[in-house]
Amino acid sequence: xxxxxxxxxxxxIGRYLPTLAPAFADAVPVEAGMRVVDIGCGPGGLTxxxxxxVGASGVSAIDPSVPFVKACRAGNPxxxxxxxxxxxxxxxxxxxxxxxxxxxxxxxxxxxxxVREMSRVSRPGGTVAACQWDRSGMPAMRILGQxxxxxxxxxxxxxxxxxxxVGEIAAVFREAGLTDIEDGALTASASYxxxxxxxxxxxxxxxxxxxxxxxxxxxxxxxxxxxxxNTFDRPEQPFTVEARAWFARGTV
Numbered sequence: 001x002x003x004x005x006x007x008x009x010x011x012x013i014g015r016y017l018p019t020l021a022p023a024f025a026d027a028v029p030v031e032a033g034m035r036v037v038d039i040g041c042g043p044g045g046l047t048x049x050x051x052x053x054v055g056a057s058g059v060s061a062i063d064p065s066v067p068f069v070k071a072c073r074a075g076n077p078x079x080x081x082x083x084x085x086x087x088x089x090x091x092x093x094x095x096x097x098x099x100x101x102x103x104x105x106x107x108x109x110x111x112x113x114x115v116r117e118m119s120r121v122s123r124p125g126g127t128v129a130a131c132q133w134d135r136s137g138m139p140a141m142r143i144l145g146q147x148x149x150x151x152x153x154x155x156x157x158x159x160x161x162x163x164x165x166v167g168e169i170a171a172v173f174r175e176a177g178l179t180d181i182e183d184g185a186l187t188a189s190a191s192y193x194x195x196x197x198x199x200x201x202x203x204x205x206x207x208x209x210x211x212x213x214x215x216x217x218x219x220x221x222x223x224x225x226x227x228x229x230n231t232f233d234r235p236e237q238p239f240t241v242e243a244r245a246w247f248a249r250g251t252v
Contacts, residue, residue, distance in 0.1 A: 006043035006071030012201035012210070013103065016243060017045025020131070020188035024102055025049050027186060027247055028129045034058060034097040039086050039118055040104030044072035050100075051076055060091065086114035091121040098122065101130040103245070105169060106161025115176035122252045128178055129249040131186055132163030137244030140190075144202060144209050147227040151220070159208050169248035178250025186245045195235035199225055 024046065030036055030053050038047045041061035050059045056078030063069050064085050073081045084090050086101065086108050099118035108114035118128045136142060148155045163169045170183040192198045203221070205214045213221055229235055 006067050008201065008204040008206055009043055009068065010045075012204065012206050014043060014045050015190040016188045017049075017102075019190075020186060020243075020245060021046045021049035021102065023186040023188065024100065024129070024131050024245075024247065025053060027184070028098050028100060028127055028249060030054065030098060030100075035060075035095065036098045036100060037061065037089075037091065037096045037118075037121060039089070039099055039101040039114070040064075040107070041072050041081065042068045042103075044068075044075045044081075046100065046102045047072055047076050047079060047081075051079060060096070062086075062089065062091075085109075087117060089117045089121050093120050094123045095121050096123065096126060098127040098129065103132060105130045105163045105172065106132045108162070111162045111172045112175050115172055115178070119176060119178060119252045124252055126252045127249055128173065128176075128252060129247070130163065130169050130173075131245040131247040132161060132169060134166075134185070134244040134246050135159075135161070135164035137185075139241050139243060140198065141209060143228055143231055144224070147224055148209070148212055150227075151224065155212060159212075161208070163246055166246055169246055170250075173248055173250040176250075178252065181248060181250040183246065183248035186247045187242060188245065189240055189242045191238065191240045193238055195229055195232050198241075199228065 034054050035058050036050050038061040041047050041063045047061045060080040061072055062082045062084050069081055069083045082090055087110050099122045105111050170181050173181045202209050204210055
């Protein structure tokens with residue numbers, strides 16, 4: 001579900017990163033002189049923010065999606081960007097002052113193992129941090145998701161992601177052995193030209209919502225689009241969406 005071109009991801013989720021990435025980096029906090037790693041970097045939205053704070057030589061990044069790795073490398077010259085998974089990181093033990101996973105913990109096949117790997121590559125006393133969209137506080141996903149569940153109630157369980165409800169990331173961190181855990185919420189926003197600008201990125205097959213749309217025929221997809229369209233008062237006009245992500249950080 002993340003094999004699509006990086007430009008598609010940026011249209012769907014990347015447009016939130018200019019506000020989410022600084023909030024996440026502030027919450028860690030990421031400061032000059034640190035060595036940091038971006039776990040599940042995608043096309044590089046958070047990576048760019050990290051580079052602006054510590055310089056390219058202080059940043060490493062990794063993602064399992066080949067198109068995303070290529071995009072992150074192209075957009076962040078000098079950053080060590082690798083292809084791989086959170087559960088088996090190709091970095092040496094005690095390499096970083098902080099390991100960050102933005103909107104990724106929900107897609108780890110084993111979140112506890114992934115966080116333990118983040119801990120392993122971070123120095124003792126270093127920070128591990130993660131954020132994930134709040135299932136009920138991310139309107140772009142919630143609006144489409146409610147109609148998906150109405151059409152197929154089994155979708156609700158399939159759409160559940162680790163970290164999308166309050167306290168879940170902190171619970172994973174505790175199980176992974178982190179200490180001094182703090183959690184809370186981050187806010188982000190994105191602007192859209194009109195309803196079509198909001199809808200079309202979902203049709204690219206990216207993420208759980210896009211993967212579900214891929215299973216529908218033309219009639220089913222059109223019905224879902226119409227249901228979403230009817231929730232907008234002025235679908236032809238520009239609008240801004242505010243979203244919330246749950247956040248936690250812990251000490252190695």
